Amino acid sequence: MNIEKLLNLLNTSGININDESNNINRFGVYPKTQKECEIKYKNTTLLPLDIVLEKHHYYYGNPWIKGLLTMEILNYYGIQKSNKLLEFGCGALRNGIHIIRYLNNNSYFGSDCDIDSLKAAILYELPMNDLIHKNPIIKLDNNFNINFVTNKVDYVLSTAVLHNDMDKKILENAIINAYSILNDTGYFIVTNFDITYIIKNTNFYLYDKKYYSTI
Numbered sequence: 001m002n003i004e005k006l007l008n009l010l011n012t013s014g015i016n017i018n019d020e021s022n023n024i025n026r027f028g029v030y031p032k033t034q035k036e037c038e039i040k041y042k043n044t045t046l047l048p049l050d051i052v053l054e055k056h057h058y059y060y061g062n063p064w065i066k067g068l069l070t071m072e073i074l075n076y077y078g079i080q081k082s083n084k085l086l087e088f089g090c091g092a093l094r095n096g097i098h099i100i101r102y103l104n105n106n107s108y109f110g111s112d113c114d115i116d117s118l119k120a121a122i123l124y125e126l127p128m129n130d131l132i133h134k135n136p137i138i139k140l141d142n143n144f145n146i147n148f149v150t151n152k153v154d155y156v157l158s159t160a161v162l163h164n165d166m167d168k169k170i171l172e173n174a175i176i177n178a179y180s181i182l183n184d185t186g187y188f189i190v191t192n193f194d195i196t197y198i199i200k201n202t203n204f205y206l207y208d209k210k211y212y213s214t215i
């Protein structure tokens with residue numbers, strides 16, 4: 001993100017970010033509670049109301065903008081437009097929308113077991129962000145399978161998905177699959193999970209030599 005340009009835009013906009021006095025010139029601006037929106041929008045949309053109200057932006061315990069930070073981390077790890085990326089537990093594409101926008105067509109693969117998240121991803125986030133034409137592949141799956149991924153990938157990403165208290169078999173499957181789909185110089189980037197736990201407690205010592213990063 002270009003902070004200098006952002007600050008310049010703010011400074012030239014006439015907004016004083018530190019001015020907390022009442023914003024009185026709100027013609028046509030009528031803030032509503034979520035309940036009021038639920039009543040007002042009911043029967044006005046073909047999409048499920050929860051999706052239109054963007055309830056999926058509050059599914060994961062921290063702000064939706066975190067997806068942009070994930071993109072910055074991928075930039076730090078050298079992501080290129082021509083790369084391929086697999087995301088385990090992609091949810092409603094909080095990370096995915098930034099990654100899909102950045103990568104070339106046919107380069108993003110995501111899986112998740114939560115139907116509501118995937119509905120929001122496919123029915124709302126992708127069209128809303130004008131990203132359908134990038135041909136991401138999204139799969140409903142609860143076992144971190146890779147059979148839907150057509151190429152070796154440069155990154156396997158998994159943010160706030162793998163946990164040390166998860167079923168060991170599922171974790172092992174995720175790690176085996178991540179490393180078998182990664183190309184030789186690829187990165188496995190995960191948050192909230194220390195792979196050394198599973199390396200120490202199983203026969204996964206092979207993998208600690210490969211590229212791995214927690215953030």
Ligand SMILES: C[S@@+](CC[C@H](N)C(=O)[O-])C[C@H]1O[C@@H](n2cnc3c(N)ncnc32)[C@H](O)[C@@H]1O
Nearest residue numbers: 060089090091094112113114142143159160161
């Ligand atoms: C805290 S959310 C994070 C979503 C996304 N990674 C993000 O950062 O926006 C955890 C996600 O992991 C998914 N998940 C948990 N266990 C899973 C499993 N066994 N297989 C696939 N997805 C799983 C959940 O459905 C949920 O979407």
